Every structure is written in C-alpha cells, then in structure tokens.
C-alpha cells in the first residue's frame with residue numbers, strides 16, 4: 001500500500017489551524033520519517049513558518065505557499081536573540097496569520113519552546129505544542145543504543161552542555177554519581193570540560209561514550225570510545241555540530257547488537 005493510501009485509510013482527524021494562532025512544533029531529528037502527522041498537517045496549513053537551523057530544507061517544501069522566516073544560527077554567527085523571535089511570532093499572529101514555529105527535535109527539549117509559549121501566553125496569543133522526536137532518542141534508535149535496558153539503567157538523563165564550565169553550569173559530578181546514562185545536547189564545544197567533570201564525579205575513564213553527529217540524516221556519523229579517549233577520537237574523526245554525547249554502559253550494547261546483526265546476515 002502506498003503512503004497516501006495508508007494516510008487516507010487512517011483518516012486522521014487533525015485540528016484546523018486557525019488564523020492568528022501559533023503552533024510550536026518539533027520537526028524531529030532530521031529524517032522526514034520522524035515527522036508527525038500533526039506537523040505535516042501544520043506545514044500544509046501554515047501561512048508563515050518560522051524555523052531554525054536544525055530544520056531540514058526538504059520539510060519546508062511541504063509549505064510552498066507559506067512565507068518562510070529563518071530564525072537560527074547562521075554560519076557561526078550568534079543566534080538571533082530570543083526576544084526577537086518571540087516578537088516576530090507575536091507580530092505575525094497579530095496580522096492574522098497561521099504561524100508555525102518549527103524547531104528541530106522537540107520544541108520543549110532544549111528548544112526554548114517554554115519561553116516562547118510563555119511569551120505567547122502573556123501576549124494573549126492562542127498557541128499549541130506539537131511534540132517531535134527529540135534528537136537524543138532519534139539518534140540512539142538510529143545507531144543502535146537502547147535508551148533504557150533492563151539490568152543496565154533505570155533512568156536516563158538528558159542534559160545540556162551549553163553552559164559547561166560557566167558559573168551557572170549544572171552539577172556534572174552529581175549526575176555522574178547517579179550511575180545512569182547521560183545524553184548531552186550542545187556539548188561538543190565543551191567536551192573536555194564535561195569529560196573532566198564526569199571523571200571528577202567518579203565515573204571511570206573506561207565508561208563507554210558515543211558521539212553521534214547529524215543523527216538520522218545522510219551525514220550521520222558515530223564515534224565510539226570511552227571517557228578517557230572520546231575527546232581525541234571525536235577530534236580525529238572531525239566530528240562537527242550538531243552532535244550528541246552519550247555516556248554510559250548502554251553504549252556498549254551497540255556493539256553486541258551490531259555483531260549479532262552481522263552474524264545473522266552472514267549466516
């Protein structure tokens with residue numbers, strides 16, 4: 001059965017995008033397959049799409065008649081200020097447009113969706129959230145690292161490495177002490193600081209670590225090492241942003257799973 005037929009059979013009852021409303025949506029980690037039907041429908045109905053750097057251009061093809069506003073990091077320049085983004089959303093909604101604010105991954109996970117929702121609520125603009133597959137879970141699924149595994153972990157920590165080393169940084173040593181795997185967003189630049197803090201927190205330098213770049217896209221790459229070696233390994237491999245750092249025993253499951261898969265193929 002073709003995709004169009006499958007969607008026709010599902011006959012999803014999706015909300016109508018009202019003029020003057022803002023939908024804060026997540027486009028998922030990169031591949032079109034992880035888009036939700038809600039987001040697809042929002043793209044088809046939007047008058048204006050305000051998107052960030054992590055949204056793939058192919059997704060925007062679904063909204064050929066919408067005005068497109070890029071609001072994100074451009075070639076190493078600082079991000080657009082958050083207050084400029086919210087002002088833009090409010091202004092477009094005030095003009096009676098159906099405004100789709102589209103972010104990579106999930107809007108509420110390190111996407112500043114909470115701040116945007118707050119600003120819209122304060123301005124009296126009706127809005128809703130359309131969740132997306134966050135890159136951590138997209139990446140782990142893509143490279144074969146289970147996010148939780150009975151006997152290995154009982155929790156999983158999603159952390160930002162953005163402020164690593166600064167006074168408002170989080171307590172990495174405390175995270176390390178939980179013994180639970182940690183997935184770090186925006187951590188590549190601060191990888192050495194993060195590694196040092198985790199080692200100080202008591203993690204062994206042999207703890208497995210994966211760095212996954214551009215997960216779920218054609219540019220996806222993975223580097224596997226341990227806490228002691230990951231910095232050098234990521235550097236040697238030329239890993240660049242966007243990348244996630246996965247720290248913990250769950251990373252070692254990947255080798256087992258890929259070995260088994262290879263053996264089955266050759267059997």
Ligand code: SAH
Pocket residue numbers: 029030054103104105106107108109110111133134135136139184185186187212213214215216217241242243244
């Ligand atoms: N809201 C997004 C995260 C935005 S913060 C989400 O839910 O995924 C930006 C960070 O997300 C990047 O620095 C990187 O750590 C991570 N990221 C986003 N997309 C990624 C991808 N395809 N592969 C690897 N990391 C990604």
